[in-house]
Amino acid sequence: MTSSQQPVAVIGLGNMGFGSAASLLKAGIAVHGCDLGAQPRARIEAEGGKAFEKAGEAAAGCRAAFLFVVNQAQTEAVLFGEGGVIGALPPGGVVVNCVTVPPDFAEDVAGRVIDAGFGYLDAPVSGGAVGAASGQMTVMGSGAPESFDAMADCFDAIARTVYRMSDAPGDGSRMKMVNQLLAGVHIVSACEALTLGIKSGLDPKVVYDVICKSAGNSWMWGDRMPHVLDNDYTPKSAVDIFVKDLGIVLEAGQNLNFPLPVASAARQMFMVASGAGFGAEDDSAVAKIYAANSNTRLPDGDQR
Amino acid sequence: MTSSQQPVAVIGLGNMGFGSAASLLKAGIAVHGCDLGAQPRARIEAEGGKAFEKAGEAAAGCRAAFLFVVNQAQTEAVLFGEGGVIGALPPGGVVVNCVTVPPDFAEDVAGRVIDAGFGYLDAPVSGGAVGAASGQMTVMGSGAPESFDAMADCFDAIARTVYRMSDAPGDGSRMKMVNQLLAGVHIVSACEALTLGIKSGLDPKVVYDVICKSAGNSWMWGDRMPHVLDNDYTPKSAVDIFVKDLGIVLEAGQNLNFPLPVASAARQMFMVASGAGFGAEDDSAVAKIYAANSNTRLPDGDQR
Numbered sequence: 001m002t003s004s005q006q007p008v009a010v011i012g013l014g015n016m017g018f019g020s021a022a023s024l025l026k027a028g029i030a031v032h033g034c035d036l037g038a039q040p041r042a043r044i045e046a047e048g049g050k051a052f053e054k055a056g057e058a059a060a061g062c063r064a065a066f067l068f069v070v071n072q073a074q075t076e077a078v079l080f081g082e083g084g085v086i087g088a089l090p091p092g093g094v095v096v097n098c099v100t101v102p103p104d105f106a107e108d109v110a111g112r113v114i115d116a117g118f119g120y121l122d123a124p125v126s127g128g129a130v131g132a133a134s135g136q137m138t139v140m141g142s143g144a145p146e147s148f149d150a151m152a153d154c155f156d157a158i159a160r161t162v163y164r165m166s167d168a169p170g171d172g173s174r175m176k177m178v179n180q181l182l183a184g185v186h187i188v189s190a191c192e193a194l195t196l197g198i199k200s201g202l203d204p205k206v207v208y209d210v211i212c213k214s215a216g217n218s219w220m221w222g223d224r225m226p227h228v229l230d231n232d233y234t235p236k237s238a239v240d241i242f243v244k245d246l247g248i249v250l251e252a253g254q255n256l257n258f259p260l261p262v263a264s265a266a267r268q269m270f271m272v273a274s275g276a277g278f279g280a281e282d283d284s285a286v287a288k289i290y291a292a293n294s295n296t297r298l299p300d301g302d303q304r
Numbered sequence: 305m306t307s308s309q310q311p312v313a314v315i316g317l318g319n320m321g322f323g324s325a326a327s328l329l330k331a332g333i334a335v336h337g338c339d340l341g342a343q344p345r346a347r348i349e350a351e352g353g354k355a356f357e358k359a360g361e362a363a364a365g366c367r368a369a370f371l372f373v374v375n376q377a378q379t380e381a382v383l384f385g386e387g388g389v390i391g392a393l394p395p396g397g398v399v400v401n402c403v404t405v406p407p408d409f410a411e412d413v414a415g416r417v418i419d420a421g422f423g424y425l426d427a428p429v430s431g432g433a434v435g436a437a438s439g440q441m442t443v444m445g446s447g448a449p450e451s452f453d454a455m456a457d458c459f460d461a462i463a464r465t466v467y468r469m470s471d472a473p474g475d476g477s478r479m480k481m482v483n484q485l486l487a488g489v490h491i492v493s494a495c496e497a498l499t500l501g502i503k504s505g506l507d508p509k510v511v512y513d514v515i516c517k518s519a520g521n522s523w524m525w526g527d528r529m530p531h532v533l534d535n536d537y538t539p540k541s542a543v544d545i546f547v548k549d550l551g552i553v554l555e556a557g558q559n560l561n562f563p564l565p566v567a568s569a570a571r572q573m574f575m576v577a578s579g580a581g582f583g584a585e586d587d588s589a590v591a592k593i594y595a596a597n598s599n600t601r602l603p604d605g606d607q608r
Contacts, residue, residue, distance in 0.1 A: 103504065126518040138518050163514050171506060175514055178501040182520030185493040189486055189566050196553075197482040199560050200407065202475060210467050210479055214430040214442050216486030218522035249500075256503050258598040262493050265569040294562040 006063040007032050008154055011055045011078050011085065013040035015236065016098070016125065017068030019132025020158045022047050026135070027157035034058035034078075055079075056088035064094040064151060071244055072101045075109065086116050094119035094147050096154075098139075100180060102248050103173040104255065110143070110169030119147035122169035124176030125159070126183075128223065129236050136160045140179065142171035177252055180245040181263050186220035187242065187283050188266040194225055195290035195298070204229055204299050224284040231301030233281040233288075240279040242270045310367040311336050312458055315359045315382050315389065317344035319540065320402070320429065321372030323436025324462045326351050330439070331461035338362035338382075359383075360392035368398040368455060375548055376405045379413065390420050398423035398451050400458075402443075404484060406552050407477040408559065414447070414473030423451035426473035428480035429463070430487075432527065433540050440464045444483065446475035481556055484549040485567050490524035491546065491587050492570040498529055499594035499602070508533055508603050528588040535605030537585040537592075544583040546574045 007030035010021040018040055021031045025048050033044035034052045041051035052058035055078040059065045065085045069078055075097065079085050085095065095113045097106065097120070110120040120143055127137035139155060139162040141148065148155075148164060155162045165171035193216070197207040208225050211217055227233060246267035253260040269286050276292075278285040291298045311334035314325040322344055325335045329352050337348035338356045345355035356362035359382040363369045369389045373382055379401065383389050389399065399417045401410065401424070414424040424447055431441035443459060443466040445452065452459075452468060459466045469475035497520070501511040512529050515521055531537060550571035557564040573590050580596075582589040595602045 126520070128519065138514070140514060140518075161517055163510070165506065165510060165514075174501065174504045174506055175511065177504070178497045178506070178511055179515060179518050179520040181497045181500065182493055182515065182522070182525070185489065185496075185566065186520070186522060189489040189493075192489075192564060192566050193482045193485045196485065196557060196560070196562055196564065197478065199562050200478045200481070200556065202469065202478055202482070206467070206469060207479065207482055210442070210444055210469075211483060211486065213465055214444070214483050215432060215523050215527070216430070216483035216490070218486070218490060219519050221486070223519070252504065253500060256500070256598065258500055258503050258594075258600070260496060260500065261573060262489065262496050262566065262569050265566045269565060290562075294560065296562070 003063065004153065006061060009034060009058040009062040009065040009085070010068060011058060011065055012068035012070070012074070013044055014068060014070070015129035016132045018043060019129055020066065020068060020137070021049055022133060023135035023158045024154060025049055027153070029154060029157060032058040032062055054083040055085050056083040059085040059089040062089060062093060064096055064154065065089055066096045066154070067099050069099055071099065072105050075099050075101055079109065079113065086113065089118060091117050092119070094121060094150055096121045096123050096151060098123050098125050100124050100176055100245050100248065101173055102251055103170045103177060106173040107170035119144060119150065120169055121147050121151065122172035124172055126176070126179055132158070139163065140165065140172050140175040142166045143169050177249050181249045181260070183220055184242045184246045184270065185262055185266040186218040187224055188269045188286055190218065190221045190225055191228070191284060191287040191290055194228060195287050195294065195296050198298065199294050199296040227282050227284040228287045229299050231299055233285045235280060235282045237283050238280050239270055239273045239283050239285055242283050243267065243274050243279070246270060307367065308457065310365060313338060313362040313366040313369040313389070314372060315362060315369055316372035316374070316378070317348055318372060318374070319433035320436045322347060323433060324370065324372060324441070325353055326437060327439035327462045328458060329353055331457070333458060333461060336362040336366055358387040359389050360387040363389040363393040366393060366397060368400055368458065369393055370400045370402055370458070372402050375403065376409050379403050379405055383413065383417065390417065393422060395421050396423070398425060398454055400425045400427050400455060402427050402429050404428050404480055404549050404552065405477055406555055407474045407481060410477040411474035423448060423454065424473055425451050425455065426476035428476055430480070430483055436462070443467065444469065444476050444479040446470045447473050481553050485553045485564070487524055488546045488550045488553070488574065489566055489570045490522040491528055492573045492590055494522065494525045494529055495532070495588065495591035495594055498532060499591050499598065499600050502602065503598050503600040531586050531588040532591045533603050535603055537589045539584060539586045541587050542584050543574055543577045543587050543589055546587050547571065547578050547583070550574060
């Protein structure tokens with residue numbers, strides 16, 4: 001049995017994981033942070049958490065393990081690999097998987113975790129690094145009501161809204177897939193449109209402001225295009241994340257026999273950006289491809 | 305010379321034109337409304353305007369003519385055709401072109417109107433039928449400052465925000481082109497994502513709500529997807545409008561030697577929807593194509 005006094009493990013301390021761990025600590029919840037990097041481990045200790053290099057060591061004695069690793073392969077490794085969560089988490093503990101993974105994989109891994117005697121929540125998140133750091137994420141979750149209840153204090157700490165799609169793991173990941181289709185297409189269309197506006201002679205800052213007030217606006221336009229205006233491609237979320245996430249979308253589409261022409265076009269542009277060497281830069285670096293392919297000069301960052 | 309006591313002609317009384325004419329009348333500005341249809345003429349008379357069938361008859365005695373016709377060909381006809389605005393508008397009157405037209409055409413027509421002794425504002429609008437009816441449109445304008453000044457009371461009546469891109473006609477249409485690229489892509493990606501979510505087994509209403517609060521949100525998602533949920537494809541703005549508007553975007557891209565892979569993919573989907581017989585339906589009818597191409601059942605409208 002577990003109790004709400006036990007710490008919570010956060011596996012993977014990138015932007016989303018670190019922000020969530022910090023939000024948990026702010027809410028008075030003890031955190032075991034886990035990352036392969038010495039720097040994120042030092043940061044989480046500075047915030048008052050305990051730091052670990054191995055997932056299993058972090059999960060020992062915890063009532064839950066929140067996963068914030070990068071992809072399906074890492075999820076598999078930190079759960080079931082040597083020194084993983086499943087061999088260490090106390091019986092009855094809950095695995096909360098916040099990683100964007102294929103819905104079919106979410107179903108599969110949920111079955112294996114539950115068979116091993118744990119709870120499982122399929123709980124992808126939206127809201128970016130800023131949302132994670134401020135405890136304002138959106139959770140798109142599915143899983144057993146008792147697992148949601150057991151995690152209520154943690155979700156209160158990290159999220160503004162927790163959507164419970166259904167009791168079936170997989171539906172949270174399906175919802176995240178729909179969101180990522182839109183988010184990815186909107187980033188690419190924002191880069192396409194802003195660069196076209198610049199090429200046609202318009203002032204980039206004015207184009208940005210007008211769209212923010214017009215029917216062409218999107219959450220991604222407002223969030224990402226300032227990076228282009230500022231000429232600052234420090235990754236908040238990298239190009240390669242969307243190569244992966246739109247890959248998950250297209251794979252799900254193929255499994256459902258569902259053609260996705262616009263998501264396909266958008267993913268190709270992320271692949272072009274990655275292939276051209278910008279994979280680790282901010283996803284708004286797709287604008288550099290549009291600029292290179294049209295002899296357009298992007299802002300040099302001195303405007304603002 | 306013209307005076308602010310003279311009426312204003314509104315040429316073309318579709319959703320945008322009628323809403324704008326009504327907003328002008330509400331602000332105490334006399335309106336000469338012009339449309340080929342008897343029904344919009346009767347509606348504008350019921351609102352307190354005078355109705356005309358010919359553009360020139362409407363423009364006679366007016367200080368300005370606002371154009372809300374459908375496309376470049378109609379703009380050409382109502383301005384320069386027989387019985388058109390240019391032969392009837394008093395000298396010094398202002399042509400305010402709110403039609404979405406190619407930027408190069410906007411420049412060309414501005415030159416001819418100005419050479420004929422009139423003012424010209426390149427003034428495309430955004431905000432949809434609702435924005436027009438409530439006087440809350442966004443104007444993306446360019447042209448001579450004195451023409452903007454002369455039209456200040458009219459813009460106050462129809463728009464919440466008037467962006468003056470520059471003194472050069474053409475820049476307003478360039479800004480609108482950027483907006484329409486985004487708007488068109490966002491409508492198609494919304495239809496693609498919502499239908500994929502439904503196909504994967506999620507509740508359409510829940511998908512709608514979650515995206516409204518997530519990073520995948522767009523203005524178009526919030527505005528158009530309720531039509532799909534309600535199974536109501538009464539045209540607020542028709543599929544064929546976006547076949548035209550994204551055609552303008554692609555033509556401008558070609559003229560600038562600027563590749564537009566995502567806008568191209570989106571326009572193809574509007575063309576598919578039009579080719580399949582939905583051209584006069586609401587632009588959200590693109591969802592029907594995704595549904596047909598994936599054997600997905602869209603909401604029947606009984607959910608809400």
